[in-house]
Amino acid sequence: MEIKPPIVEIKNLFKSYRRGNQILPVLQDINLDIADGEFLALMGPSGSGKSTLLNLIAGIDKADSGSVTVGGIDITNLSETELAQWRSNSIGFIFQFYNLIPVLTAFENVELPLLLTGLTKKQRKDHAEAALYIVNLSDRMDHYPGQLSGGEQQRVAIARAIVTDPLILVADEPTGDLDRVTAKEILELMERLVHELGKTIIMVTHDPRAAEKAHIIRHLDKGVLNDAHTKTGI
Amino acid sequence: MHILKLVFKNSFRHKLRTYLTILGITIAILAFGLLRTVIDAWYAGVNASSAARLVTRNSISLVFPLPLSYKDKIRQIPGVKIVSYGSWFGGVYIDEKNFFPNFVVDSISYLELYPEIVLPADQQKAFVRDRKGFVAGRKLIAKYGWKIGDTVILKGTIFPGDWEFVLRGIYRGRDKTVDETQFFFNWDYLNESLKKTTPARADHVGFYMIGVTSPSAAADAAAAIDKTFKNSLAETLTETEKAFQMGFVSMSEAIVIAIQLVSFVVIIIILAVVANTMAMTARERFVEYAVFKTLGFGKWHIAALIFGESLFITMTGCALGIVLTFPSAKAFGNEMSTFFPVFNVSTETIYLDIAASIIVGTAAAIIPTWRAINIRIAEGLRRIG
Numbered sequence: 001m002e003i004k005p006p007i008v009e010i011k012n013l014f015k016s017y018r019r020g021n022q023i024l025p026v027l028q029d030i031n032l033d034i035a036d037g038e039f040l041a042l043m044g045p046s047g048s049g050k051s052t053l054l055n056l057i058a059g060i061d062k063a064d065s066g067s068v069t070v071g072g073i074d075i076t077n078l079s080e081t082e083l084a085q086w087r088s089n090s091i092g093f094i095f096q097f098y099n100l101i102p103v104l105t106a107f108e109n110v111e112l113p114l115l116l117t118g119l120t121k122k123q124r125k126d127h128a129e130a131a132l133y134i135v136n137l138s139d140r141m142d143h144y145p146g147q148l149s150g151g152e153q154q155r156v157a158i159a160r161a162i163v164t165d166p167l168i169l170v171a172d173e174p175t176g177d178l179d180r181v182t183a184k185e186i187l188e189l190m191e192r193l194v195h196e197l198g199k200t201i202i203m204v205t206h207d208p209r210a211a212e213k214a215h216i217i218r219h220l221d222k223g224v225l226n227d228a229h230t231k232t233g234i
Numbered sequence: 235m236h237i238l239k240l241v242f243k244n245s246f247r248h249k250l251r252t253y254l255t256i257l258g259i260t261i262a263i264l265a266f267g268l269l270r271t272v273i274d275a276w277y278a279g280v281n282a283s284s285a286a287r288l289v290t291r292n293s294i295s296l297v298f299p300l301p302l303s304y305k306d307k308i309r310q311i312p313g314v315k316i317v318s319y320g321s322w323f324g325g326v327y328i329d330e331k332n333f334f335p336n337f338v339v340d341s342i343s344y345l346e347l348y349p350e351i352v353l354p355a356d357q358q359k360a361f362v363r364d365r366k367g368f369v370a371g372r373k374l375i376a377k378y379g380w381k382i383g384d385t386v387i388l389k390g391t392i393f394p395g396d397w398e399f400v401l402r403g404i405y406r407g408r409d410k411t412v413d414e415t416q417f418f419f420n421w422d423y424l425n426e427s428l429k430k431t432t433p434a435r436a437d438h439v440g441f442y443m444i445g446v447t448s449p450s451a452a453a454d455a456a457a458a459i460d461k462t463f464k465n466s467l468a469e470t471l472t473e474t475e476k477a478f479q480m481g482f483v484s485m486s487e488a489i490v491i492a493i494q495l496v497s498f499v500v501i502i503i504i505l506a507v508v509a510n511t512m513a514m515t516a517r518e519r520f521v522e523y524a525v526f527k528t529l530g531f532g533k534w535h536i537a538a539l540i541f542g543e544s545l546f547i548t549m550t551g552c553a554l555g556i557v558l559t560f561p562s563a564k565a566f567g568n569e570m571s572t573f574f575p576v577f578n579v580s581t582e583t584i585y586l587d588i589a590a591s592i593i594v595g596t597a598a599a600i601i602p603t604w605r606a607i608n609i610r611i612a613e614g615l616r617r618i619g
């Protein structure tokens with residue numbers, strides 16, 4: 001394996017939630033490096049803190065202590081506004097329930113993150129069309145989410161996640177709401193993003209079949225990360 | 235695509251709810267506009283009055299007359315330019331419910347003093363020449379279908395008997411503030427009759443109407459007039475025409491205040507309705523706002539979405555309400571012309587409509603926006619499912 005600096009570096013990360021006057025530790029001393037171009041699956045029982053960890057990497061939640069460095073930037077030091085700005089061009093999000101805006105067409109949903117960039121209308125159109133082409137939905141651009149199947153909606157969501165060409169993609173149970181056949185299609189699409197476009201993906205999943213597509217599977221249990229389990233054949 | 239397009243699309247996500255909210259605002263603005271117009275109509279006499287005119291009446295009460303002989307003394311007071319006089323006639327046309335203001339005036343000086351009463355020159359001549367002649371406003375003419383030369387009989391209440399008049403002129407107002415439902419006739423007709431029937435009542439007037447050289451001369455002239463007749467048999471009370479008109483209005487001020495209050499209550503109710511709509515809307519879209527924030531959209535974007543939608547809905551309702559106010563006011567004014575001879579929707583009312591709508595639209599969005607921009611993303615996303 002060639003040696004590249006990791007795109008994500010997590011050091012001594014702690015996170016707890018407060019429930020009343022009770023403190024609930026969720027993540028305990030997490031250390032994790034993720035290389036550029038990696039496809040990592042995060043598994044573990046419900047409530048083990050997978051989503052929490054993913055949110056911290058993606059900069060939508062704040063850690064108690066420790067550092068999260070993405071692409072050389074320690075995001076634990078960024079302000080709310082700086083984080084928002086950083087997320088818009090560094091992170092692509094894929095959610096379990098797609099989270100498309102129902103009143104916008106597939107094209108408009110994909111165009112949405114580009115409104116925060118300085119791109120012209122024409123450039124935005126080109127980028128959005130290219131992203132929809134990658135997910136093989138060029139012919140459904142003018143359809144509304146309600147007119148698309150779950151798998152198609154998730155592909156639109158993936159197009160929205162990649163349209164800004166972010167550093168990493170984070171996916172929280174991207175196939176959790178899909179049937180097996182459709183889930184397989186989505187996973188194959190994500191594999192293609194890694195192999196053909198060199199994307200880095202961090203995916204939380206419960207599904208062993210989904211995890212199989214990843215290069216690396218890490219297990220989280222009660223807020224503690226277990227030893228690395230690297231699959232062969234990268 | 236643009237954020238405005240999203241605002242527009244969002245506004246019609248719950249079509250029925252949006253339409254009902256718009257309907258509510260439309261009705262509220264219509265009601266508000268009509269109530270404001272009623273208030274304006276109440277003060278129409280005050281607003282139409284001139285600051286360069288005085289009214290002198292008996293200091294005891296308006297029902298007691300003043301001697302006609304005061305006329306020449308008033309004319310000599312510095313600052314006085316024109317002196318006219320008249321009396322409330324209070325005649326009834328066929329039936330008491332056909333009410334319209336009717337009074338007797340010294341015709342030449344009256345028309346000179348009131349240039350807002352526009353009467354064609356030939357009609358003016360005919361009116362002055364015919365002792366039994368009368369002039370009426372065009373709204374009154376339209377209501378009763380009188381034509382020039384027609385004879386009209388009023389039953390006197392203050393001055394008993396059946397009085398016969400011949401229509402010699404139809405006046406219109408110089409502008410919209412002028413009451414076009416008045417009826418007036420020549421002083422000589424009344425006075426000559428009184429001389430024959432009840433000589434004691436002849437040569438007495440109900441009030442003097444006085445034109446001063448300029449509004450700034452009004453106060454001094456008024457004081458000088460009252461001083462002249464101090465300690466005489468009939469002491470006078472002189473005030474500006476505005477104050478005189480205000481005296482009538484203030485008798486019913488409590489009603490005006492009540493109407494004013496109701497008009498603002500209407501706005502407060504509609505604020506509650508729009509605030510409720512926006513709160514429901516924002517609550518339903520919590521996850522969406524979290525998604526927007528996740529994608530990097532900031533506070534201002536989310537505020538723009540919610541404020542935009544709230545203002546879009548209220549301003550649509552406002553526009554419809556304003557459009558409907560004009561025909562409604564017209565219909566209402568025609569129906570109520572006896573009570574409100576001048577019933578016009580003022581520009582000020584329209585501005586108030588718009589201001590009220592902007593305040594409602596803005597206020598309704600504040601709390602939902604505050605909540606939406608303070609969602610912690612991780613928690614907002616957790617609400618799914």
Ligand SMILES: Nc1ncnc2c1ncn2[C@@H]1O[C@H](COP(=O)(O)OP(=O)(O)OP(=O)(O)O)[C@@H](O)[C@H]1O
Nearest residue numbers: 017018019026045046047048049050051052053613
């Ligand atoms: N806002 C919060 N307040 C209090 N406790 C929270 C909060 N968010 C998460 N938790 C708790 O933290 C723990 C970890 O939650 P997390 O969502 O990361 O688990 P998960 O591994 O993603 O579970 P699942 O597989 O069910 O999605 C859980 O016990 C959860 O109840």
Ligand SMILES: [Mg+2]
Nearest residue numbers: 050051052172
């Ligand atoms: Mg989870």
